[in-house]
Amino acid sequence: MQFSEKWLREWVNPPISTDQLIAQLTGAGLEVDSVQPVAPALAGVVVGSVLSVARHPDADRLTVCSVDVGAQAPLGVVCGAANVRENLRVPVATVGARLADGSKMKRSKIRGRESLGMLCSARELGLAESADGLMELPADAPVGENLSDYLALDDQAIEIDLTPNRGDCLSIAGIAREVGVLNRCPVSKPDMPEIEAAIPDEFPVKLTSPTDCPRYVGRVIRDIDPDAQTPVWMRERLRRSGVRSIGPVVDVTNYVMLELGQPMHAFDLDTLEDTIEVRRAGRDESLLLLGGTRVTLHPDTLVIADAHRPIALAGIMGGEETSVTRATRHIFLESAFFTPKALAGQARRYTLHTDSSHRFERGVDWALQRTATERATALLVAIVGGKPGPIIEAVSLDDIPKPTSVQLRESRLQRLLGISFAADTVSDVLMRLGMAAVSDGIGADSGTGNEAADNTWRVTPPSFRFDIALEADLIEEVVRVTGYDGIPARRPILPLAPHKVSDATVSLARMRQVLVERG
Numbered sequence: 001m002q003f004s005e006k007w008l009r010e011w012v013n014p015p016i017s018t019d020q021l022i023a024q025l026t027g028a029g030l031e032v033d034s035v036q037p038v039a040p041a042l043a044g045v046v047v048g049s050v051l052s053v054a055r056h057p058d059a060d061r062l063t064v065c066s067v068d069v070g071a072q073a074p075l076g077v078v079c080g081a082a083n084v085r086e087n088l089r090v091p092v093a094t095v096g097a098r099l100a101d102g103s104k105m106k107r108s109k110i111r112g113r114e115s116l117g118m119l120c121s122a123r124e125l126g127l128a129e130s131a132d133g134l135m136e137l138p139a140d141a142p143v144g145e146n147l148s149d150y151l152a153l154d155d156q157a158i159e160i161d162l163t164p165n166r167g168d169c170l171s172i173a174g175i176a177r178e179v180g181v182l183n184r185c186p187v188s189k190p191d192m193p194e195i196e197a198a199i200p201d202e203f204p205v206k207l208t209s210p211t212d213c214p215r216y217v218g219r220v221i222r223d224i225d226p227d228a229q230t231p232v233w234m235r236e237r238l239r240r241s242g243v244r245s246i247g248p249v250v251d252v253t254n255y256v257m258l259e260l261g262q263p264m265h266a267f268d269l270d271t272l273e274d275t276i277e278v279r280r281a282g283r284d285e286s287l288l289l290l291g292g293t294r295v296t297l298h299p300d301t302l303v304i305a306d307a308h309r310p311i312a313l314a315g316i317m318g319g320e321e322t323s324v325t326r327a328t329r330h331i332f333l334e335s336a337f338f339t340p341k342a343l344a345g346q347a348r349r350y351t352l353h354t355d356s357s358h359r360f361e362r363g364v365d366w367a368l369q370r371t372a373t374e375r376a377t378a379l380l381v382a383i384v385g386g387k388p389g390p391i392i393e394a395v396s397l398d399d400i401p402k403p404t405s406v407q408l409r410e411s412r413l414q415r416l417l418g419i420s421f422a423a424d425t426v427s428d429v430l431m432r433l434g435m436a437a438v439s440d441g442i443g444a445d446s447g448t449g450n451e452a453a454d455n456t457w458r459v460t461p462p463s464f465r466f467d468i469a470l471e472a473d474l475i476e477e478v479v480r481v482t483g484y485d486g487i488p489a490r491r492p493i494l495p496l497a498p499h500k501v502s503d504a505t506v507s508l509a510r511m512r513q514v515l516v517e518r519g
Helices: 005-011 018-027 172-183 232-240 248-260 355-362 369-384 410-417 423-432 471-482 508-517
Strands: 002-004 031-037 043-055 063-068 075-079 089-098 108-110 113-115 117-119 156-161 205-207 215-222 265-268 276-280 286-288 294-296 302-305 310-313 331-337 392-395 406-409 436-443 454-460
Touching (some): 002 005, 002 232, 018 031, 063 117, 075 117, 172 248, 172 423, 215 369, 248 355, 276 331, 331 369, 406 410, 423 436
Parallel strands (some): 205 276
Antiparallel strands (some): 089 117, 215 392, 265 331, 436 454
């Protein structure tokens, strides 16, 4: 999981440095693999506004631009990008600027016309591996502001290596929860209000395999703007998380996955027929995946289908024929809970590994689907417009996971760790981790058979923790949060009972060993 430190600090911002944050995460079991600047060191690159564009008199593919960079006079810049136009806000490398490759911008003449800078693409700034044209900035980007300040490029991309049991930390929300617990500070998540339906349109959903998918949430959104662009702030957050920007609809679904941990998918509504059905694949069925690869489906593979054919590998990858394109005007949003058992090994069977399958195999919060849909809807309406319909939810309550309470004994905690914790400390840690902990008060020490006083707690894990099933799991949580370095190093006290052994006596164990040695 890779994430932006600045994005995390919008959720939770303890008064600690980046190095301290890294040490905390690693000490809590979220091992930090790498920390990298999100952009190379840039200097002299500012926000500019293109005032005018004229064709170069001696080159058909070049233009001569007048660019306002907040200086006393506009700069004359020769540009060869196809997307340059009047009133465009764009990064401008002024004379003397340092670019991503370390080169310095110099005054130059291009086909006889003086150029006092360069209009930049994202690749030239080290913000993308490739680029089709100039990096377009929002129309309200402040002219003359340093680009590094405007895009907040003084940021770190932190990558953590999670063990398979910590799927709850595959999101900004999950990591923020951990940081908040470790630092005893509040977590401030963005407002995620319910979005009222603007149209009555629904699309029927049927759960034919409820044990594999007990909850499926969907929503129709009509009349989106196919020409809308993903805002630069979202593209930057995706980039800093290692995700490539594709288009506003797909970018929003990826953004919600990174933010909340809920994988989502969007279908082109006009390509769907009659209904959505979550079922197992039929014999001899196939699916054309995104990217153009056709796979023959195994009968036990969970698929999303319409009335006539499979349209997606459930929790893994969507199909090409129903994907959102630049011509899409109406979409159907999907946000579902697929059980880890149903998805285990399925992606590898088709030689795939996706961000979605990575999360579902480890366990996604089964209570998150409606919240994720509301969040995605709000972002889509703000970016591409459109009219949302009501939320559609198909649920099998009998198949939704039911958290099982686990008993935690104070005596067992002390026996495994060799240190005692105050009862209030244990209750506080469990509460801050989102667990419902009810103290049973003083009970018998069932671990030893002694009727000694022993505090016990009945603990119910939250819906996002799939890894809490045993008393030892709770003990691990307590010591993980309070800190392993708080356990003193000391030798165990063992009673010695020496007894006299005759040299003439050979033990039965030694006789057996001799026989074994001799075959």
